[in-house]
Amino acid sequence: MKKRIHYIALITSILVMTMLTMAGCKKNKENEDEASVTPTVTSTPTISPVPTEEVENHENEVRSKITGLWIPKENGNKRPYAIMLNNIKLASPQSGTKEAGILYEALVEGGITRLMGIYEDLNEKRIGSVRSARHYYVSIADEYEAIYVHFGETSYATKKIKELGIDNLSGLTGISDTVFFRDKSIKAPHNAFATKEGILKGTQTKGYSMEYSENYESHFKFYEKDTDLQSKELAEKVTLMFSNYASPYFTYDREKKQYNRFQYDKEHVDYNTGEQLVFKNIIVQFVKEWNIDKNGYQTMELENASGNGYYITNGLKIDITWKKNESTGKMRYYDAQGNELTMNAGKTYIALFPNDRTSDVVLAGNSQ
Incomplete structure (x- = not known):
């Protein structure tokens, strides 16, 4: 149970x-x-990140007086060097041209052009070939308080150097072997080259100051940020027909926003690096120019003068004017409103071009 x-x-x-x-x-x-x-549903509020602009640190840098780019503070007050550069086809490509912050080009005798680079810092062991001075280039070097480097000179240049009191390193003086060397694989007179070490030793030997004077004012004004011109005039190819012998041209790279230089129907490269010369800015300065004697030496109205020109950057062009007072060493560019020209930071090419042949400066592209 x-x-x-x-x-x-x-x-x-x-x-x-x-x-x-x-x-x-x-x-x-x-x-x-x-x-x-x-x-x-229990949800957690989503907070969107606030984008922050990256702040560049330029604590130990200053704006270059030559290019407007940031450079080490210790280089900010150093005087530049103005170096005369051979530009005939036989002597191409040149060495050290890519290091120049500003590159000038102007006619000399016989339809050829000669270049002058404004160098803020010397980085090359081989610069040149270096050729003889011309008096209008002496005047331009003075605008920058530059130490003028040349191998030979015309009598007109010798007079201008003395008149303006230009500090110069000449290959026809006792410091020639200090500053220059000859490349024996190249035919003279196209084989004289300068070195950084030699130029610095020559400067020391001559006792030249390596700093700007206290009252020196920068040659240019620069935008803080890259800026397009308020213009509808295209300049994506710029051709300068100096002569039948010399007609360099530039093409605009839209992606990199810079101009590539060509001459003698090919890329203009630097012998030291093999790289093509590129520029952010192009200035065409129209000048009154004529033969000074039966030898075909050129002269220009630059002492106390004014004129017109073009400023070209970022694929566009505007008209400008210029004024120079040689007694003060000042040369300034102005926009159409009469304001001092403001430029984009970067390397600049400047052509001194005859003002009676403005049609020989050809800009590609039609109005937008």
């Missing part, structure tokens, strides 16, 4: 547990159904 009672109790316990389990499952099912109809 007791076994039967125990058996019934066991069966009853099992039934009760089964019923409780089913009830629990039903309850969970109801909770799940309810949750599916009215879910409870």
